[in-house]
Amino acid sequence: MEQRVLKTLEYDKIVALLVDKASSTLGKEWCRQIAPFTNIDQVRHAQQATYEGSEVLRLKGDVPLGGIRDIRGPIQRSRLGAMLAPLELLDIASTIYAGRRLKNFLLDVADNHELPILKYLAEGIEGLRETEQEIKNCINDDGDVMDSAxxxxxxxxxxxxxxxxxxxxxxxxxxxxxxxxxxxxxxxxxxxxxxxxxxxxxxxxxxxxxxxxxxxxxxxxxxxxxxxxxxxxxxxxxxxxxxxxxxEKILYALTVKVGEHVEELKQNVELLAEIDFIFAKANLGYSMKATTPKLNDTGFIRLKRARHPLIDRNVVVPTDVELGQSYTAIVITGPNTGGKTVTIKTIGLLSLMAMSGLQVPADDDSEMAVFSSIFADIGDEQSIEQSLSTFSSHLVNIISILQNMDEKSLVLFDELGAGTDPTEGAALAMSILDFVLEKGARLVATTHYSELKAYAYERKEVINASVEFDVQTLRPTYKLLVGVPGRSNAFAIARRLGLPDEIIEKARSSVSEEDNQVEVMIASLERNKKSAEREREEAEALRRQAEELRRQLEEERQRFAEEKNRMLEKAEEEAHLAVQLAREEADDIIRELRQMRREGVEIKEHRLIDAKQRLGNAVLELEKEKVKKPKAVRAHQIKVGDEVMVTTFNQRGTVLEKVNDKEFLVQIGIMKMKVKRDDMNVVKEASQKPPVQQFTSVKRAKTDVKMELDLRGYNVEDGISEIDRYLDEVLLAGFHSVSIITGNGTGALRKGVHEYLRSHRNVKSFRLGGQGEGGVGATIVELK
CATH class of the missing domain: 1.10.1420 (MutS, DNA mismatch repair protein; Chain A, domain 3)
Incomplete structure (x- = not known):
């Protein structure tokens, strides 16, 4: 892709925004090197990676990317045997820890969600815990070698x-x-x-x-x-x-230790940089309220409510554009400052972003094409040094475009043919458009020439478009009207500004009848287009209301079914209780009757047994008449990824796989179990996701959770991160009391840990260790 085109379409400003989203200098370096791909498989892989990053942000809100340092220089010098400084070794330890923490975080998320690319990258990060610990055992957070080294x-x-x-x-x-x-x-x-x-x-x-x-x-x-x-x-x-x-002896020994793992550290640095880059793209998409577009290599573009990413979201007017199926070229006409240039820049810039693996600021179901190249001739490129006029400089650029484009190119022309005689300029513009169309490229052009309106009508592969202008306010609305050519509005604007009617009518009489008829036709088309658009928006609003009503009714039906089941269960419990009380009372009566017989009152044994048998039969009959729970009502065929309500447990779960026609494997909380089809209600259908590229990966082995966490050598921030992870593990393991070792030191780590534990939702209480428990160097934590 030509650098001049990237600058013309302001791609460099998008790159600058992306750099600001990276957390490390390594990630920023990757962001600066981003460029559009021209191979659709590469674009799909890049878009999938960005999508996975946005999914993690949606699920977790934040990603632990702190502590990553650019350690490429130090690890290379360690290979050569040069002694590393304490701060360099500390950076290496920090990067090792940051990598291991990020790896664990991503693999935990990937256990329950499809993240093939991030999982593949995370699994490649080497833990190197021993190397990190040796460095931290010798060097404190200030970069000083400790006595204990x-x-x-x-x-x-x-x-x-x-x-x-x-x-x-x-x-x-x-x-x-x-x-x-x-x-x-x-x-x-x-x-x-x-x-x-x-x-x-x-x-x-x-x-x-x-x-x-x-x-x-x-x-x-x-x-x-x-x-x-x-x-x-x-x-x-x-x-x-x-x-x-x-x-020096200690530092040299640590340098040798680092030198033994140069390749692993280099791999970690590359993987961490790429992961930071992926989340920078995801964060940029989130800040723009962007979406992942569908992709094709057929030259088809469909943008729904697309917004130029460099214009304030509160003022930008969304644009709907479709190109590459019914027509391959769009000719946009209309007055200056109406938004024509913004429209073609939006199409070009969003195409570059999509081809770079960035999400685009447009609604869901938008689709972008992967082009072999994008060319643009936009703006005033007059060259004083080369003594070229505006027309000449544009023509030089257009000649270069015509020589280098192919059938898979996207070509953008702004004010095509401007800067020269109108008659010759219009004729030249039409010839250039003919040449581009014959090549098969996709084309969007803006112009002032009214001759090009007729040109677009005469060719089925070309469609007219215009930017709407409000005559009442004398301001453009910046709304693109596809299928409607622009009109001058000169007479209407003049009348609105107060020019005498006799002057306007005399001017109108000078215009040919044919031109007047064209203007009337365009005005009629514009009214029809606006009316159709208004009706479409009303229909869309009604459809959304109907969907919302259907959703509310479904939720109401679900609540009704749950309440019904709850009331039935309550009635059943009350009936059981009543029967139990009756049985106990009957036993008491029988005991009394037997006592009376022993005292001389004549009562036959078989009558006593028969009475108790009838009571027992009544209990059995009640149990047989239990009201069965209603069968699950399914709105559609159950499939993998659906969120369902398991009625037998009254719990929500996610369908993992289909076992057979009658059973599915469902994830309910931390449990996986087989559930029958009839025992499930679909709560939420599986969302459509971009195509997932397959990677070979290895499952992690689960490790035993220890009763104590050793934080010696950690700073307060990293120590708190370790505690947060550790408490989650011990709660799952069912521990009630654990020990956190902070050591004596300056007491800063112990103070920070205690402040954090005071506000932790799962901590019941904590105290310093006693005799045989580590003393003040250990904290005993009681869990809820």
Whole structure:
């Protein structure tokens, strides 16, 4: 696709909007490189990926894309053996964690929804938990190597702290001495060149001995390392050199560890960049209220209520356009500022967006074609440097288009033939249109020439169109009227503005009778078109009302059936209770009768047994007469993807697959079970989705949930993300109490975790660990 065309149609501005939607520098890089595809399979794959991203956003609202860094430089240097800096290693650990978190998130969503592309990409991300943990065990969030990174480093730093303490104590004792205080400029201990010194007045230099490391700008103050601490400072310097060497040793070991996984890390970076790019496209579509179009390679375009994406949604006028079946060219006529140029730019820009895998701002059921190329000659391209007139510059561009287009091209001409003599310009415009039509390309052109209105009427593959103009307000409505050529409206506008009638009538008499008849015909067509459009909108409104009424009636019928079943079940329970009470009462009576017989009253045994038998038969008869639940009423044939009400459980579920003609496999909550056809009501039909490209994937193995979560080495944000995921898992596992290990540290992580737990919906209470439970380094959480 020519860069000049992309700029003319403002595709670069769409790319800029897309870049802003990416979360990482890697994703932004992918966004900047986006370009239209000319192969329909590539376009379908790109559109499917965007659709899956929009589905995830619809289902989850947000995607965990934080923490992804551009680590391509550091991992390449690790391969060459160059030692990585602490912050570079920290970026690598952050990216590993971000990748694993995103992988788990996407695979969890893919378990219940069709996301073949995102699932395929997520499964390719390597976990590398061990590498991440080794880095975080050695480097804190500020990029400092921790004491715990090695035993030697811990010992060295303990020695450094001990020496620093002894030096400061020695110097503090000197500054507190009344005999020395008069020699000091200030009673403080400071550092110059990594050595502890005190500020001494110039005249007392000889009293202290030692080494002068610095002096004030005036020279009145000398920063002296007294003789008493020189040896200790020397030892401190030696320990710091040992510390630096030990840190280098640790960093080099971590670099080697990273170098062992260069290929996996490079793969992770590419996959994370592509996933970020996909969600950037999905977010852009969401912000534009865009939809996924149907695709074809036959040159057919059908846009329903299409909107130019760079015009404010609150002011843009939607456009309905169809091209490529009944007619292959549209000639749009009408006055300036009426919206002709916006219309052809909308067609061109939305075509480029669709071919790039972006959703388009149009209603559902819109369809876009995949063209081999798109050409556009739009706007004033006069070249002063080349001494070309407006007409000449347009003609040079048109010649290039005619030389390079083919039968699968889309050609857009704005003000074709303008800038020269009207008669010659109109004739040239018609010849150019003939040439394009003979090539078989799809064409949209705008013009002022009235001759082209007749041209469109004479050719069945060409249709007239115009942008509507309101004579009463003297403003364009920007509404495209397909099938109606534009009219000048000059006389009507002049009368509206107050030009005397005699002047208008004299001017009208100068116009040929044929032209007047054409204007009258166009006015009649325009009225008929508007009337038909109004009737169509009214019919559409009635259809929507009927559908809404049908939906409400169906919901009412469903509620009635549920209420009926509930009342029947309640009556059944009450009947059972009454029978149970009657049975207990009968048993009591029989016991009393037997007692009476034992006391001498004559009552035959068989009569007692017969009475109880009749009572039992009454109970059995009641159970046989239970009111059966009504059979499921289905509005259509049940199919995979339908949302159904399982009447036997009074629960909603989703049909996963057809087992046989009478049974289906249904997902109800976390359970999958076979349900008979007659025990289901269809609540919501399966939505139509774009074609899904198949990928080979491997199912993840489920892992056991542990009773504790170790967050040592995490920052607060990542720790909270881990807690959220972990609590979901332990609740599903049925745990009532778990332990979260934060370690001692600065206490920032523990504080952040406690603040989060206070507001968590599933946390009943929490406390610090006791003896044998980890103490303050652990938090015991009681779940609801």
């Amino acid at each position: 090695s035993i030697d480093l811990r010992q060295i730093r303990q020695e450094i702290r001990s020496l620093e303490s002894r030096i400061r104590e020695k110097l503090d004792s000197m500054t507190r001495s009344t005999s020395i205080q008069k020699m000091l400029m200030e009673n403080i201990v400071t550092i110059r060149g990594d050595r502890y010194v005190i500020p001494v007045k110039q005249e007392y230099r000889q009293h202290f001995g030692g080494i002068v490391h610095d002096q004030s700008a005036s020279g009145a103050t000398l920063f002296i390392e007294p003789e008493a601490v020189v040896q200790m400072n020397n030892k401190l310097r030696e320990q710091r050199i040992r510390e630096e060497r030990e840190i």
